[in-house]
């Protein structure tokens with residue numbers, strides 16, 4: 128069920144009566160929280176039998192370090208096998224590593240798929256040999272804000288855990304001051320598809336060994352958000368061996384270009400997050416088959432890239448003065464332009480894109496003469512303008528409309544849709560001249576005698592009504 132319960136089972140303490148309730152079950156969330164982990168927790172754990180998630184919050188396991196841990200008997204194994212718990216969270220607990228190394232194997236009797244350590248302190252070093260050849264059902268393992276994650280940096284531990292780690296699919300080690308990842312670790316994770324290393328201290332130099340040849344061969348999703356990365360091209364060189372990589376998050380690093388690099392990103396890359404990376408221009412090369420590009424929160428003044436596969440483009444919070452040429456993105460469905468210096472949306476281009484259905488351009492200094500206001504209103508009318516309409520769309524110019532909401536600007540047909548006005552005008556003129564010719568002809572015919580007149584007795588009004596009546 129959990130390190131804690133297994134531990135307690137191992138200690139033979141499950142029978143002990145808790146003096147007061149420590150576990151609280153939330154039925155709607157199927158979530159059980161147990162406070163202050165100790166042997167007294169055991170008596171309350173019965174509360175958690177119907178939970179799919181159990182969180183153990185607070186506690187110090189140091190005093191159990193030297194307890195002898197027996198193998199489980201059949202009854203205990205049956206009990207573990209009948210539990211429905213899928214996720215165990217251990218938060219703010221002091222965990223002696225030696226204890227963890229001894230109880231981890233008991234997870235093999237459970238259906239726990241996810242194990243999370245949050246704000247834990249791991250103490251000492253474990254002897255992991257009991258895990259030799261051991262399979263576990265856990266496929267997702269997370270460490271968040273931990274000091275010295277037990278798996279990091281100890282290759283002895285890794286060889287004992289390899290049977291399990293080979294099957295792990297998701298690993299997160301976040302906010303834990305990780306500054307390097309030895310090459311040997313990556314090659315152990317044969318089927319890992321998601322690796323989250325956000326909020327650590329990884330630098331450009333630590334990436335190359337981490338993603339050395341043969342490391343993480345199945346990796347699809349990689350987050351390096353908020354580390355100490357600086358060189359766009361050395362990141363590219365480090366990850367270019369990841370041939371399955373689809374989603375790379377480099378946001379919140381301070382990236383710069385190294386001009387003389389010919390590195391190519393993996394062709395599999397579809398989602399690329401360069402948000403908040405201090406860019407003043409979009410760096411090249413970009414991955415060739417991108418579908419989602421986030422370059423929001425940068426210092427971009429212009430964007431001149433052409434990626435025909437692109438579906439979502441995030442450009443909010445930059446210094447753009449114009450919308451990039453949308454024709455370069457025929458597949459685009461989402462375009463975010465909030466908080467820029469854009470005065471006008473090229474509405475004819477925007478409305479022509481067949482897939483475009485989610486546009487946001489709040490907080491821009493719009494020029495509300497004609498096309499500016501008209502384009503935005505047309506988009507809004509189609510339901511394509513997202514959050515912020517109408518309250519966050521205001522006019523900066525012309526002076527007469529400064530401070531107005533774009534939605535409130537009257538868009539007169541004559542001033543705006545010139546093409547739309549001129550075409551009917553021509554038709555009308557043509558009709559007029561035709562009518563003139565007809566009148567001329569008629570007057571000539573009448574002069575020669577025998578002129579067409581309405582049937583007698585019918586007033587002009589009746590004639591009019593007859594014309595509008597459906598035929599019988």
Ligand SMILES: *[C@@H]1O[C@H](CO)[C@@H](O)[C@H](O)[C@H]1NC(C)=O
Nearest residue numbers: 147148149150161162163185
């Ligand atoms: C957990 O321990 C803290 C102090 O160590 C105490 O204040 C708190 O009431 C305990 N919580 C429960 C549910 O026993």
Ligand SMILES: *[C@@H]1O[C@H](CO)[C@@H](O)[C@H](O)[C@H]1NC(C)=O
Nearest residue numbers: 151152153154155156157158
């Ligand atoms: C259970 O969780 C839901 C959703 O967070 C919350 O609204 C509800 O108050 C919780 N119930 C109890 C008994 O704490």
Ligand SMILES: *[C@@H]1O[C@H](CO)[C@@H](O)[C@H](O)[C@H]1NC(C)=O
Nearest residue numbers: 219245246247248272273274
């Ligand atoms: C991180 O974990 C430590 C305990 O190791 C805790 O004191 C601290 O509050 C945690 N920080 C956050 C942001 O959760």
Ligand SMILES: *[C@@H]1O[C@H](CO)[C@@H](O)[C@H](O)[C@H]1NC(C)=O
Nearest residue numbers: 252253254255280281283284
């Ligand atoms: C790794 O673990 C072994 C025991 O399995 C221990 O003897 C060794 O000191 C540990 N090494 C590090 C670097 O923690």
Ligand SMILES: *[C@@H]1O[C@H](CO)[C@@H](O)[C@H](O)[C@H]1NC(C)=O
Nearest residue numbers: 350352374375376398399400
């Ligand atoms: C990082 O960016 C990816 C897209 O590359 C996104 O899916 C993920 O949610 C982002 N991470 C965070 C913590 O926002």
Ligand SMILES: *[C@@H]1O[C@H](CO)[C@@H](O)[C@H](O)[C@H]1NC(C)=O
Nearest residue numbers: 352378379400402419421441
């Ligand atoms: C990019 O990462 C940031 C966090 O740094 C996140 O807020 C944003 O949603 C991500 N963008 C995408 C498109 O997932």
Ligand SMILES: *[C@@H]1O[C@H](CO)[C@@H](O)[C@H](O)[C@H]1NC(C)=O
Nearest residue numbers: 423424443444465466489490
């Ligand atoms: C735009 O700026 C406003 C105010 O500075 C902020 O509240 C909002 O979150 C920003 N929007 C985006 C999408 O960055």
